[in-house]
Amino acid sequence: MKVTVDEDKCCGAGNCVLLAPEVFDQREDDGIVILLDAEPGEDQHAQVREAAAVCPAGAIEAGERA
Template sequence: MKVTIDQDRCVASGQCVTAAAEVFDQRDEDGIVVLLAAEPPAELAEDVREAAAVCPVLAIAVEE
């Protein structure tokens, strides 16, 4: 699994961090998403898919 983010689309809702805190974080100054693991371990795959699904602007892309 490979994860990419589009920081330009991000609206800082934080849903991704709630779903997968091991993979996503937010910048302190503006809350924009930060990718912590572009290739997360298999045990986090479901959480990452959930994070992508709940992102209100679809700023997270998951490549299986």
């Protein structure tokens, strides 16, 4: 899995961090997403897909590795 985030779209809701804290974090000053792991292990795939699905800004994309 390859994960990308669009910081310009991120609204700082934090759902991604709650669902997959090993993959996502937030900047302290404005809450914008920080991608901690662009290629998470299989054990994180379900959480990352859910985080992408519930992101209110559509800032997360999770797809197969190229």
